[in-house]
Amino acid sequence: MSELVFQRKKSRIFREVNTVITVLAREITLFFKSPGTAVMSLAMPLMLMGAIGGNLMQNMAGGLGFEFGDFMLVGMLVSMLFMVTTMGMTSLVDDHEIDFNQEMLVSPVSRYSLVVGKILGAGFTAIISMTGTLLVGLLMGVTLPLGKLLLILALSPLMCLSGGALAMIIIGLVKSKRTANLAVMLITMPQMFLSGAIIPINNTSGALLALNRLMPMTYCLDLTRAVLYAGSPEYDRVVMFNPTVNFAAITVLTVVCLIIGTFFFAQSEKNR
């Protein structure tokens, strides 16, 4: 008993970090126990990068003043992270259906730790899909320098966190799988087209521009492109904001979305 009591008194920070790791580890375990998820996470890049990206490269590459393949590859990488993380967040609905959310929510840990663990778990699958996208890009002849690729990989957990936090605002409230699947489309599709993932948005204006500025993916894309185009003559044509601005915007939007999404999630489980 005394040993257990001693263990219980470990610091709160340790407990929260441990919670994030535990929830993340569960998601990774589930990923490897579900061959279907693994296959789909690798099939997604074939569809997005191979089919859609390939078609865009063949039809839209002319007259842009920069290499469309590189531009589109970054867009596909970030879109993939956002889309697969958002899809992964629908596992909250699965957990609700099997009452596992109750088990998590009755534990003496921060709800933020649970949600961050969940997002990073979904992000794990997203990073697998991102790797698949890079491989498909390689087959299509679109590659990234190794140093820049590693930098982008280092930024990917932040981007998953950002995409997952935004997804939480809607998915945290949803209790049915069908609604959750529709929510994924609602969250990811507008971002993919409005934030400039696959088509340039230099001439976007009005309400669409306002939406663009509110989307975390806009800043994630711009930051990733800033990494890729750093030192190149195309930098000013492709990158919209200073990387510091991007980083700050991502941080602020992620924190705001995380607070709102976690609040909605906890309240929707508790206030019935």
Next chain:
Amino acid sequence: MSVMSMIEVKNLVKQYRGAKAPSVAGVSFSVEKGEFFAFLGPNGAGKTTTISILTTTLAKTSGEVRIAGFDAEKEARRVREHIGIIFQNPSLDPQLTAEQNIRFHACLYGMCGYRPTFGLMPAFYRQRVLALAEIVGIQEALFKPIKKLSGGMQRKLEIIRSLIHTPDVLFLDEPTQGLDAISRRSLWEYINDTRKHYGTTVFLTTHYIDEAENVDKVCVINHGKIAACSSPAEMKRSLLRQELILDAADRSALTDELSSLGLPFTVNGRVAVPYQDSAQEVIARLRTKLTTLKIHEPSLEDAYVEFLNRHGRDAA
């Protein structure tokens, strides 16, 4: 010296969104440290709603709830540190193994840092899991996926999970649902041992009234209100009398004698003679040769059924 209340509920009200009437309508009770408390009531009476509020998984509409001295709303996290719960519905991850489910729980409760395999977990965790698995008899199933376990096995696993962090207050929401008789018995032996050893306060809801026979206090909730609250013995005394079950080769002689002595009785297959204090006094007055002589002690279930029969579902 006053005994510390581990659970204190005052005027608790819960009305679900869109509901016309509250599910819990001004409930008040307290449970002292180490007490074994049973919360009984028919389906839909408000038992699970109350337990959900007490375990911080459901928001109350009004009232005050304190667990282990902490406010269940303002200090929910502190409350959660002190409680364990077996939910009415299974809350296991079917994709994980039994042990992975326990590990997940133990890590969330801060017992130890997460490790990717059972073998890498700290020795005290491994020993405790194996010991608990032996008590409830699921050693063989510990490393099998949940989806391959029977409902009873899953329930046993939930029991291990709820006890792994040795909570001060254990909430059991129909914990033996789906368990066979042997598993039920071994579970109760273990819970009673835990209670005695650690002074764990136990809050039980169950439809198996016999499980509440040995509790310290029983509260009956009906239509969201506390209808009765006392010890099982008091409840039985107030509702039912003890009876002598008698029979004789010449039953009419026996009933004539009982009538002549002015003793009340009923005949329903056998002769039942209610008594107040001493069965000996009744027996000593009888001259008819008896072929059957039994003392019937009413059970808590008898008292509970009698209570609901008398008051119906509108008792309050």
